[in-house]
Amino acid sequence: MSHIKSKNIQGLFDKKKGYRYSIGEKKLREEILSFIDELQESVLCKRLVNSRRVTTAGGAAIEDFSVSGIRSGMHCVVGIHTKGAAPVTVVSAKADLDKVTVEFSADPSTDHIVTILVTN
Numbered sequence: 001m002s003h004i005k006s007k008n009i010q011g012l013f014d015k016k017k018g019y020r021y022s023i024g025e026k027k028l029r030e031e032i033l034s035f036i037d038e039l040q041e042s043v044l045c046k047r048l049v050n051s052r053r054v055t056t057a058g059g060a061a062i063e064d065f066s067v068s069g070i071r072s073g074m075h076c077v078v079g080i081h082t083k084g085a086a087p088v089t090v091v092s093a094k095a096d097l098d099k100v101t102v103e104f105s106a107d108p109s110t111d112h113i114v115t116i117l118v119t120n
Helices: 025-044
Strands: 048-055 062-066 075-082 090-096 099-104 113-119
Touching: 075 090, 075 099, 090 113, 099 113
Parallel strands: none
Antiparallel strands: 048 113, 062 099, 075 113, 090 099
């Protein structure tokens, strides 16, 4: 979590002694709240932009799926919803303008159903 700017709060507690450092309850509370605020801003406040469930076209291990309203650099989560006759896995996924490019471990043929989630 190197992107969190708050002082490191790990190590402030000792199970037997309570507070490890005598910083006071108010200061400790401020540090924890600041840490939580930064964590929410950096990790937890992702917003779902679009989601789709699509069937693979087959013919190649890399397929582009049309997903409106997205742009390059958005975060993609792709999973196999229904495996086909010859199971494959998702190797990578990349968002681009109005599409997600998914690389499979092999040609998924035309019988795999894929779930795509895109967050900003």
